[in-house]
Amino acid sequence: MGMRAAWTVIAWILLASTTAALAAAQDTSTPQAETAQPTGNAVLFRNVRVFDGVSSQLSAPTNVLVRGNVIASISADAAAATDARVIDGGGRILMPGLIDVHWHNLLVGLPVIAALQADEATLNIVGVVEAQRTLMRGFTTVRDVGGPSFSLKRAIDQGRVPGPRIWPAGAMISVTSGHGDFRTPRDLPRTLGAPASFMDEIGGTAIADSPDEVRIRVREQLKQGAALIKLTAGGGVSSPSSPLDVVTFSEEELRAAVGAANDWGTYVTVHAYTPEAIQRAIRAGVQCIEHASLMDDESARMIARTGTWLSAQPLPRELADAFPVGSTEWLKAQEVFDGTDQTYKLAKKYKLKTAWGTDVLFSSALAGRQGAILASMSQWFSPPEILIMATSTNAELLKLSGKRTPYKNDVGVIKEGAFADLLLVEGNPLEDINLVADPERNFKVIMKDGVIYKDTL
Structure with missing residues (x-):
């Protein structure tokens, strides 16, 4: 890297956090994150219906436990995660980012x-x-x-x-x-x-x-x-x-x-x-x-x-x-x-x-x-076809990078061991795809890598 490029990188890293925070505060179309810090050891999404990125059918009401930055379990039993912060989905749909x-x-x-x-x-x-x-x-x-x-x-x-x-x-x-x-x-x-x-x-x-x-x-x-x-x-x-x-x-x-x-x-x-x-x-x-x-x-x-x-x-x-x-x-x-x-x-x-x-x-x-x-x-395409394409199908294309893949766990799916990149949605996008066109209103929780960036619940 040349000297000019090096100083550029240093400059924007020093300015980046302030710039991004100001931008979010000034941009009324994009809600600010409630927190951009790790939420602790575990987060439990309780009482959610899961679109896993692969099937066009939703799961029955279930619980999804996140530990660290991965999905640890998907289970009807929520009692075991006593150490987790609980997000009550209220029957809403949990889907991959x-x-x-x-x-x-x-x-x-x-x-x-x-x-x-x-x-x-x-x-x-x-x-x-x-x-x-x-x-x-x-x-x-x-x-x-x-x-x-x-x-x-x-x-x-x-x-x-x-x-x-x-x-x-x-x-x-x-x-x-x-x-x-x-x-x-x-x-x-x-x-x-x-x-x-x-x-x-x-x-x-x-x-x-x-x-x-x-x-x-x-x-x-x-x-x-x-x-x-x-x-x-x-x-x-x-x-x-x-x-x-x-x-x-x-x-x-x-x-x-x-x-x-x-x-x-x-x-x-x-x-x-x-x-x-x-x-x-x-x-x-x-x-x-x-x-x-x-x-x-x-x-x-x-x-x-x-x-x-x-x-x-x-x-x-x-x-x-x-x-x-x-x-x-x-x-x-x-x-x-x-x-x-x-x-x-x-x-x-x-x-x-x-x-x-x-x-x-x-x-x-x-x-x-x-x-x-x-x-x-x-x-x-139908709404399920669109959502599958934008999650698990796109993730399959990413796997062509082979050993040059920068992130080793699965993305685009909800399954045990996959990265905890998750959206909690108001409404059913498998029936109304236009819900994804208004993320400010309809994405109630946005999690990436186990970190909650938005939680309006």
């Missing part, structure tokens, strides 16, 4: 121009604030698929600031002119091996134009603690010099990334919209496709045949508000939005292994609708 597998911790809170021009300290401090808000929406785990979130993850894991568990990918690796290359023409030509831009320098993006450079960039992310690797295999919306139809990395370059990641026991996921980008990535051994918003029937069959994961997003049209109406980026966004319906229909037709995420960028206000974006999946 929600998981978003396409999130950008440090790129969600600022408008696009501000984010691309911000200094490191600003990005990190805004990231701290947004991390707390994410947790208070009931999202106890996220997969960060592009951005310098390693320091934020460490601060959260150390208990310095509240936030979700993070499976980080580190920099989004792209090619010259690809999605993620935010340079202007006056920044060209670059010296091979040198940082391409400010975003490259701080670890937001990484440009690689040969198999050897790809291996270097992948290994740089793994050295910093990446749980997975993210490449942009095709064009994107937010990068002005990247048309949607282009295919970026060669198959040889993609294989270099897959090989380097596999050597570390983890995997590569790729940003890809078009059939060409999807199919080339799969031929190279990529195990997960992000978006696939423009895929065709042949691509869907290839995904099914190879067992590749599809990480799709029901992108809200408000995402385009980050760009001027009629701009190249705005027009590309409309094309992507128009493909969403077909993507989910193909996913259902071929029973693809489908994970869920949001991909909110450059809008703190839209990030506040994280639960509403999940609820919008009701256009294609």
